[in-house]
Amino acid sequence: MIAVLAGGVGAARLLRGVLAVHPPGDVTAVVNTADDVVLHGLHVSPDLDTVTYTLAGAINPETGWGLVGETWHAMEALGRYGGITWFNLGDRDLATHLYRTQRLSEGAPLSTVTAEIARAWDLGLRVLPVTDDRLRTMVTVPVDEGEGPEGDVVEIGFQEYFVQRRHDVAVRSVRFDGDDDARPGPGVLDALADADRLVIAPSNPIVSIGPLLAVPGIRDAVAARRADTVAVSPIVAGAALKGPADRLLRELGHEASVVGVARLYRDLAATLVVDTADADLAPAVEAEGVRCVVAPTIMSGPDEAAALGRTVLDA
């Protein structure tokens, strides 16, 4: 049994690799929901959908999110009204949010709806939201021009930071609204306890893996399995492959390197997989008390993903 702590794009690609070398029925993805956002009344779960669409082979390969061959008629028409168009929702992608919102309004928990969506796409693995409760990444950033006096800060939702401001802003702090009360979703703690191998995907340690660990009980559950846990560094040669992980790490006082990642995860994962580009830092990683495996980690295609899947299972 394999359990993968997952954010969005990087996790989805690693999961694809794991499924290429391991029976899907034995794989559970525990996915971040703190990026979720309600827009136009619709409940959007970006990380869950990125995982689902990627594993269904339906992801837009250029963006890493949304559906391939998508149309944008609803968003274009929304422009007429001056509606919220900075968060782009394709017409077919909208169906996922319509379905999720309808089912949630009927009282179905997010975990149930997520399982229904995964089944509709014929996914063989289990996709579990980390929690059915409300959990939201909140980011404190300087105010934009015109929003207030220079030097003031404002707390905004993750998607306002990530998409609307294109993460092109200095982050002062991050917190997870709801992390006092959120409970691990059905099956999550069991998946972590029962797994022969736990994997921390190469997702943003602060805003993708961070919220998972903030749900009471999850960090302890992973720490208890430290010997069997392998993390894959999302930082390669000091930079994030995608997104603001490097910048966020620095802004929040961490080191944007595989060593910084080792420090963040050393109580959770006995092993860290770093890219060959960081081979020279292996001794520094091991000095943090973490075994370092050097391997290609850039998943530019299915073959590279499968190789990395094999690496994390064999590590």
Place this chain on the structure above:
Amino acid sequence: MIAVLAGGVGAARLLRGVLAVHPPGDVTAVVNTADDVVLHGLHVSPDLDTVTYTLAGAINPETGWGLVGETWHAMEALGRYGGITWFNLGDRDLATHLYRTQRLSEGAPLSTVTAEIARAWDLGLRVLPVTDDRLRTMVTVPVDEGEGPEGDVVEIGFQEYFVQRRHDVAVRSVRFDGDDDARPGPGVLDALADADRLVIAPSNPIVSIGPLLAVPGIRDAVAARRADTVAVSPIVAGAALKGPADRLLRELGHEASVVGVARLYRDLAATLVVDTADADLAPAVEAEGVRCVVAPTIMSGPDEAAALGRTVLDA
């Protein structure tokens, strides 16, 4: 000043005719909202949208609802999940519901949102929801096979009756949920009081005009203007041009004829316009105490609509 009590398709066509012969700035449409439905978390206002799209010249001329040149990618994709697809929402049409839902969630009343949508389509007239409060047409019908013992009845929402069951079912009764507490929307009572001419559009008397009159204060406001009120019969030669008005009238104990319409409206409208096909019933209409104007009422195109617009203003 002209005020038009409006349902969907028939009212939208008559409004188009009125606007062809009268300055739009002097026209107010008071529109039924009891057909509104929340689907997928989205607030859908079918009659408001039919009026808006028709007057914008953007209505699908074949269906009488929805937008011309529409695509259906979201609904097609929703089929994968087994979502609610019996109420068809086009991709561009979805934008209207996304915008409305977002604005309502921000606390804007429906009347404000409706004005914003009308402005976005450059409509010259005022479009007023009859109420900003919740008002819902509920229809009692026999249970479907498998829903319960034969002979049992069930109360369903209007769209479940109208769209899902294609109004192909015997109606036992109709009520308007919320009609005790609903208040006329901003400007509605003033529009009725200030109009030189009130028009009751050729909409379904039971489920389109009925809900307007069920909002406390509206029936009295119209009755107070009886002398200046002209109704157009939605029944032509004993049948509804579109929809179940004839059947509904019969099932609820009324006569499905211009005489039956005259009886329903005689306390509200001094004048009833009936189609030339019903010229022989003019004396029977007048016997109900209602002046009868005989004129072509079938609005097959803009010219016919304009002619009927002229008729109701001159009547």
